[in-house]
Structure formats: structure tokens, C-alpha cells
Amino acid sequence: MTVSAQPKTSHYINGQYVDDTSGEEFKTLYPATSETVATIHAATPAIVDQAIASAKVAQKAWAATPNVERGRILIKAAEIVRRRNDEIARIETLDTGKAIQETLVVDANSAADNLEYFGQVAATLINEQIPIDGNCFAYTLREPLGVVAGIGAWNYPIQVASWKAAPSLALGNALVFKPSEMTPLSALILAECLTEAGLPDGVFNVIQGMGPVGAQMTTHKDVDKVTLTGSIPTGAKVMASAAESLKHVTLELGGKSPLIIFDDADLDNAVSGAILANFYSTGQVCSNGTRVFVQNGIREAFTSRLVERTKAIKLGDPLAPDTQMGPMISKRQFDIVNNYIDKGKEEGATLLTGGGSPSLQGFEQGHYIEPTIFDNVTDDMTIAREEIFGPVLSLFNFDNEASVIERANDTEFGLAAGVFTKDIAKGHRVIAQLQAGTTWINNFNLTPVGVPFGGFKMSGIGRENSRHALDYYSQVKSVYVEMGGVDAPY
Numbered sequence: 122m123t124v125s126a127q128p129k130t131s132h133y134i135n136g137q138y139v140d141d142t143s144g145e146e147f148k149t150l151y152p153a154t155s156e157t158v159a160t161i162h163a164a165t166p167a168i169v170d171q172a173i174a175s176a177k178v179a180q181k182a183w184a185a186t187p188n189v190e191r192g193r194i195l196i197k198a199a200e201i202v203r204r205r206n207d208e209i210a211r212i213e214t215l216d217t218g219k220a221i222q223e224t225l226v227v228d229a230n231s232a233a234d235n236l237e238y239f240g241q242v243a244a245t246l247i248n249e250q251i252p253i254d255g256n257c258f259a260y261t262l263r264e265p266l267g268v269v270a271g272i273g274a275w276n277y278p279i280q281v282a283s284w285k286a287a288p289s290l291a292l293g294n295a296l297v298f299k300p301s302e303m304t305p306l307s308a309l310i311l312a313e314c315l316t317e318a319g320l321p322d323g324v325f326n327v328i329q330g331m332g333p334v335g336a337q338m339t340t341h342k343d344v345d346k347v348t349l350t351g352s353i354p355t356g357a358k359v360m361a362s363a364a365e366s367l368k369h370v371t372l373e374l375g376g377k378s379p380l381i382i383f384d385d386a387d388l389d390n391a392v393s394g395a396i397l398a399n400f401y402s403t404g405q406v407c408s409n410g411t412r413v414f415v416q417n418g419i420r421e422a423f424t425s426r427l428v429e430r431t432k433a434i435k436l437g438d439p440l441a442p443d444t445q446m447g448p449m450i451s452k453r454q455f456d457i458v459n460n461y462i463d464k465g466k467e468e469g470a471t472l473l474t475g476g477g478s479p480s481l482q483g484f485e486q487g488h489y490i491e492p493t494i495f496d497n498v499t500d501d502m503t504i505a506r507e508e509i510f511g512p513v514l515s516l517f518n519f520d521n522e523a524s525v526i527e528r529a530n531d532t533e534f535g536l537a538a539g540v541f542t543k544d545i546a547k548g549h550r551v552i553a554q555l556q557a558g559t560t561w562i563n564n565f566n567l568t569p570v571g572v573p574f575g576g577f578k579m580s581g582i583g584r585e586n587s588r589h590a591l592d593y594y595s596q597v598k599s600v601y602v603e604m605g606g607v608d609a610p611y
Contacts, residue, residue: 136322152218179323195240376536380410535577
């Protein structure tokens, strides 16, 4: 089986593939075997300048394009992405190690949904007319920001790229996007799809690289906004560098989200929610509900069923249709997660299942970790405080509603939260008190494009998806119109 997916070149600028082989060479590896999928060159400073200059030139004409026409192009791009779904799914699996049964239904489809949604929204963009009195009125104009620098994450590569591209392009901005160096490939396919759909050259550009490339983007004088999906330390650096020139910033960062299971919850639904909140995508999801609080009355039955179903999760070849969980993205992330598992044991948590690093036949070089459940976790343990970003679930018990709300909020993070209960009034009441930007009642980790996504506290600034995203990729101009005389006091 070949795992090669070498792109034509490393970067996509002004509607075509370009490269500069003097840029630092790096490889993207298949996490299941550690084989090389592609060899990429990081963008040199000249490549970064070229991409931003291309975007700056193209943006003016794109902003002048009628909203309806911009929308048509995004909708057509969505159709092309869906047509290439199987190809994109395979590349996402090779790049991330996620099971093909996930990437076939989530990754490209999510990107297409986003392009389609904002393509439709583009045609409905309107300005306000504000009456003042008989002699004057005012109106507003929603205008693009200009050139947007986007920096992506490695867990959902094409989804994150589209979450930034679709609202940005719908509003008339141009975008220079840098995917994670661990997953550089699918953003290039997105660029191809947009070009095929009729997007003018230079409006969407892809450049590759590590931290120095991102740093050049965020400090560049011709960049008007920076949007990042990543870790809190990276977000802090981006915000600090963008502050020097007061660039607009959107940050979607990490989480340590609570999932609260009340006694009256449907048992199987609650277990399903906990599994989705911890083990989907090998646990590498920023919104994961890794702190699972279970009320005492249901705790024994919930724990028994959760362990039973978790033990049945099938690890294996990510490209095999029956594999349910693939490996960690990299050896580095594999080591990080294993260190947290060791820390959980050292600090006294009870390991109920998992915790091992199996060597699978034919995939001995893969970075596999068993889905892991810790019980008897206390709120001060390391695994209860820090984001692990792997398949590690921590169980906590609680007696009453007031205490669990206080404990759930006792974190620097505020990305997501969930509640399972048959008492819908209680569900709404608890959710209203949880300090998180994205929440669910009786489900977890669903992110439809029409619903805003983002965090409170250290989990980020701004919102992605939905019409709320428009506020973060545009600026509003007020126009006051006088139709009468003008009096002056002197």
C-alpha cells in the first residue's frame, strides 16, 4: 500500500502552485506507520511576502465583486469539495491518522457545509437604514477588513481552513492561510477547489511552514487580521505580536471542558455522549468533555456501561473501514499523552481501562494509545487541570447541582460544556451557569455551521461559524446624511 500524497509544490499563490526549495524541508508522516506522505518546503520570507502581496492586490477587486457573485463561487466550491470527498478523506487520514470512517463523513463535508452556508449568507448581506428626524438619516456599510492571515490546526485541517476561508471570502477579504506543518496537504486541495469554482487568483493563498512563518504573517504590515486555531501559548504569542499594529484577532484555543451527567439522564445516551466527548478523532478535539462529572445515583451503572463500550473500540489501520480509532498524530503527542497517563497513576487516580500503547501487527511504528478511563479523579490532579489532547477520560462524582456547577467552572478554560438530563428545565438552568462559549444539552461535540463556535476565558476570542462570524471578518462604517441646514454656535 502506498501512502504517498506528494503535492505538485509546497505553496499555492495567486492561483498557481509555487515553491522555493531554499525553504526548510520538512516531512509529513503517516501516523500509523511513520512513513513519509509528502516532503514540503517551508515558506521563505520572500514566499510570505509574495503571498501577502498577491492577496493585497486581489482583495480590492474581490471586495468590489457583487455579494451574490461571491456567494455563487463559494457554493460552487462546496460542490467541488463534495465531489472530491473520497480523495480528501484519504489525504486527511494519511496526514492525521484519523480513521477513514470519520474523515469520509466529517472533514470534507464540514468544509463544504461551511462554504455553502457562507455562500448563501453572502447574498443576504444588507446594511441598516437608521431614521433620525425629518431632516436627516444614517445608514451603515459592512466592509471587509482587507488581508486576513489564517493559521490552522492539525486535528481538522480542511475543516479549520474552511471555517476561516468561507466567512472571510464571503465578506470580500483575501486570505493567506498557513496549515499546521503536520497536516499541510488538504489546504492545497481547498485552494484548487476554489480556483476551479471561479475564485479570482490571489484571493486565497496557502503557504507552509512552522512558527517563524506564522510570526512573519502576524507582524506583516499588509495583514489586517489574524485568525488562529491552536494552543493557548501560541494564541498569546499571536495576540501580542498582532497588538503592535492593532490587528484584528480571532483565537480559537484549547479547553478542559466539563460534561455533567445527572441521575435522571438516559444512560445509553449519556455514555454515547461521553464517548463522543473523549474518543472521537483519537481524543484530539479541542472541545472535548474530558472532565466527566457523574451524579452518585447513576454512577455505578454509567461507569460499568462506559467501560464496557470503551473496551470494544477497535484500533487498527486508519484506512480500513472497520477501524474506529487511529493513532496519535505524532510521536511528540504520543509522548505527551503517555506522560499524562503516568501522571494520573502517580497522583492516585484509578485506571479502569486502557492506558497502554499497543503494537499492532504491520503498524509497529504507529503511535497508538488505548482509549483510557481514569476513576476517582480529584479536582486538583494534573489530569483534571491540564489539556491532554488524547483519548483520556477522567471520571468525577458529585452530589448536587450547585457543587458541580462550581467545580465545572473552576478552570482557566471555557471552550465547551455539556449536560445530560431528562429534566429540560434543569438542563437550561445549569447550562446558563456554566462558563463556556459552546454548550450542549443531551449531546456533545456537534458543531453545525449555523451555530457559533468559540470560547470564554483563556479558550479564545471571537466566534467562528454562523452569522456571528461576520462580525469578526468585517468592520461597520456609519454614514450620517444631513438633508437640512447646518447651524454652528460661532
